Amino acid sequence: MLPVARVCVDTPLAHLDRPFDYLVPAELDVTAAPGVRVRVRFAGRLADGWLLDRAERSDHPGPLAWLDRVVSAEPALSPQVAALARAVADRCAGTMSDVLRLAVPPRHARTEAEPVTLVPTRPPRPSTGGWGRYPRGVAFLDALHQGRAAHACWQALPGEDWPARLAEAAVTVAAVGRGALLVLPDHRDTARVHAAVAALAGPDAVITLAAESGPARRYRRWLAVRRGAVRIVVGTRAAAFAPVADLGLMVLWDDGDDLHAEPRAPYPHSRLVLGQRAVLEGGALLVAGYARTAETQLSLDTGWAHEIVATRDVVRAAAARVTAIGEDDTQLARDPAARAARLPAVAFEAARAALSRDRPVLVQVPRRGYVPSLACGQCRAAARCRRCAGPLALRGAGPATCRWCGTVEAGYRCPACGCDRLRATVIGARRTAEELGRAFPGVPLVTSGGGSSGAPRSNRASAGEVLADIPPGRSLVIATPGAEPLARYGAALLLDASALLARPDLRAAEEALRRWMAAAAMVEPAADGGRVVVVAESSLAAVQALVRWDPAGHARAELAARAELGFPPSVRMAALDGAPATVASLGEALDLPRGAALLGPVPAPGEPAGERERLLVRVPRSQGLALAGALAALQAGRSARKLPDPLRVQLDPQELA
DNA sequence: GCAATGAGCGTC
DNA sequence: ACGCTCATTGCT
Numbered sequence: 001m002l003p004v005a006r007v008c009v010d011t012p013l014a015h016l017d018r019p020f021d022y023l024v025p026a027e028l029d030v031t032a033a034p035g036v037r038v039r040v041r042f043a044g045r046l047a048d049g050w051l052l053d054r055a056e057r058s059d060h061p062g063p064l065a066w067l068d069r070v071v072s073a074e075p076a077l078s079p080q081v082a083a084l085a086r087a088v089a090d091r092c093a094g095t096m097s098d099v100l101r102l103a104v105p106p107r108h109a110r111t112e113a114e115p116v117t118l119v120p121t122r123p124p125r126p127s128t129g130g131w132g133r134y135p136r137g138v139a140f141l142d143a144l145h146q147g148r149a150a151h152a153c154w155q156a157l158p159g160e161d162w163p164a165r166l167a168e169a170a171v172t173v174a175a176v177g178r179g180a181l182l183v184l185p186d187h188r189d190t191a192r193v194h195a196a197v198a199a200l201a202g203p204d205a206v207i208t209l210a211a212e213s214g215p216a217r218r219y220r221r222w223l224a225v226r227r228g229a230v231r232i233v234v235g236t237r238a239a240a241f242a243p244v245a246d247l248g249l250m251v252l253w254d255d256g257d258d259l260h261a262e263p264r265a266p267y268p269h270s271r272l273v274l275g276q277r278a279v280l281e282g283g284a285l286l287v288a289g290y291a292r293t294a295e296t297q298l299s300l301d302t303g304w305a306h307e308i309v310a311t312r313d314v315v316r317a318a319a320a321r322v323t324a325i326g327e328d329d330t331q332l333a334r335d336p337a338a339r340a341a342r343l344p345a346v347a348f349e350a351a352r353a354a355l356s357r358d359r360p361v362l363v364q365v366p367r368r369g370y371v372p373s374l375a376c377g378q379c380r381a382a383a384r385c386r387r388c389a390g391p392l393a394l395r396g397a398g399p400a401t402c403r404w405c406g407t408v409e410a411g412y413r414c415p416a417c418g419c420d421r422l423r424a425t426v427i428g429a430r431r432t433a434e435e436l437g438r439a440f441p442g443v444p445l446v447t448s449g450g451g452s453s454g455a456p457r458s459n460r461a462s463a464g465e466v467l468a469d470i471p472p473g474r475s476l477v478i479a480t481p482g483a484e485p486l487a488r489y490g491a492a493l494l495l496d497a498s499a500l501l502a503r504p505d506l507r508a509a510e511e512a513l514r515r516w517m518a519a520a521a522m523v524e525p526a527a528d529g530g531r532v533v534v535v536a537e538s539s540l541a542a543v544q545a546l547v548r549w550d551p552a553g554h555a556r557a558e559l560a561a562r563a564e565l566g567f568p569p570s571v572r573m574a575a576l577d578g579a580p581a582t583v584a585s586l587g588e589a590l591d592l593p594r595g596a597a598l599l600g601p602v603p604a605p606g607e608p609a610g611e612r613e614r615l616l617v618r619v620p621r622s623q624g625l626a627l628a629g630a631l632a633a634l635q636a637g638r639s640a641r642k643l644p645d646p647l648r649v650q651l652d653p654q655e656l657a
Numbered sequence: 658g659c660a661a662t663g664a665g666c667g668t669c
Numbered sequence: 670a671c672g673c674t675c676a677t678t679g680c681t
Contacts (some may be wrong), residue, residue, distance in 0.1 A: 640667090
């Protein structure tokens, strides 16, 4: 065979992020195939690596070293996943070996020795009836059946059995002998979709990839996918890299959930991974959810994807009646216990009516946690810097200061209503379950999620305290966002909603609407008496979008607003976090693309002031890849010069306060 | 003028 | 962390 092996060496050094050539000794000639794990002598010591390719000759001018060992003959890394890892690294200013560590689970030798007994099933094509409520839904499934690489964005109707719809799409693809990959934010959603596919195509037609199942089981399932034993794969964000053969469909459910953002370098989002895969491998892509993100809206505006949405009257028939009640003009319930719980009369009545119909009532409360920020004293719009549109915040006793560029704002005037007063907002003024329980004596009270405070990066409840479902009949269910037990509720009360909206985060409105819709979608239609009460100013755009159940309209307005302010996804941004001296020196070290603007430095989010700082770089979208290239070159220069203190580079960071 | 020694750098 | 290059130093 070809005498040279091209190897991706696992090294943390950014300037060595390229293949290295080795000679293949005769005894390894057969096993040294593309995709196998190898050990090589690298800079005097043995290092792990991936054999990417065999070649006739090397461009390396010096002598080549010999391949030390083939760790395993299993070609775990498929050519498609190798190309995907390279593309993701290039877009995130990261290294290929960092991406491969996210993409391929650790090897488990004993598991590798076991034979795979499954054979891929070819289920019959399912009915597309469930998609009939959406004008372009059936056409999308027809496109899947014909093997076309359609890109679509689907807004599920309230009450939709979306796991069943996604299962129908996946099985449609499996029915023509191709693969499907479904990526969901958490294990609960993954289990629901797994069950829906199994119900439609049998238990052997689908496999779930999840980190929590332990190394042996995890690797066994992953190998079954790699060896082509199963065509439909579901899982959380790491599954976006799953080596599904002949990928016909990729699905991303609820792309606004921050669990889709990888917390390890180089921080790729599932949306980016699947989007790159669609480009490289050519499968169909469906981005789906009740709500719609600005990023997804952009993919519609550019014509990359088309939308699958129900008509207005179908939406109206499916949705509960939504009432918004402002916090200030709240008319508190007359009932003394409800008054004590600060429950508005409208909310109290909606809950009472649902309970009298023997239906459960969902009460969504935000997670505890305090983030002081500033909003307009009158209309509650988030107060933003006039120079860079970053969020204003109070630092100590001083005047309002921009958290991005550090500009001190002396004479603030709200651009929306002209008011010159600012007010501090605080999230997490959570009413206790006991208080609400007293307002409805005799009604079973259950809580789900979010008991403790201090979630490091996600505001959802931690696992273990989340209830999957509840007993039938009347009950009062207090849940934090994402932890709502599965049920058909008679009413939902969304408390502290305005606090959720006033968070000093770019995505606060989008995120609030996403959470409200997830809860409101579990409520019966208005015709059956279903009611949703949201405690927030009805003039706010996100509240109106909930009342009218208009996720598309909100996403359009959100994207337009971000374009106006120069925020992602209308532009590309990079966050560079490091020690103050490191960040201060970046200006001259950076060779930035045209149209780049620097913001800051400011204190890095979640860090004590003065410890670590953040520099933001903003470029037009067309320069995104060039920006990533410039930042990769920056990191390469730093690692080549052996600079000790690390610099974190994050493209389009999820957290942009 | 040239060998011996050590720091620095690339890493196939 | 090995082994190479190149600069410095000290000796003939």
